[in-house]
Amino acid sequence: MTEIEDFVIQRVKQLRIEKGMSQREFADNINLSQGFIRDCESPHKRAKYNINHLNEIAKVFECSFSYFFPDKPF
Secondary structure: OOHHHHHHHHHHHHHHHHOOOOHHHHHHHOOOOHHHHHHHHOOOOOOOOOHHHHHHHHHHHOOOHHHHOOOOOO
8 A cells, every 4th residue: 555545545534433434434435335435544545535425525525625635755
């Protein structure tokens, strides 16, 4: 996993936890499986969110799409 991929996944996970959502609740809100969310959050799996996922996640969390990206490139 690259540094930017890990950054994005950690941002999503942080928001999910702050909002008090389980992986299942989160998955249901963005129409993905709980297994996919679990795999994204696992450092041992290669699953990653794509641009469309991040767009849906931004809608659910009512945040800017840019929140998921660092201010400067790595």
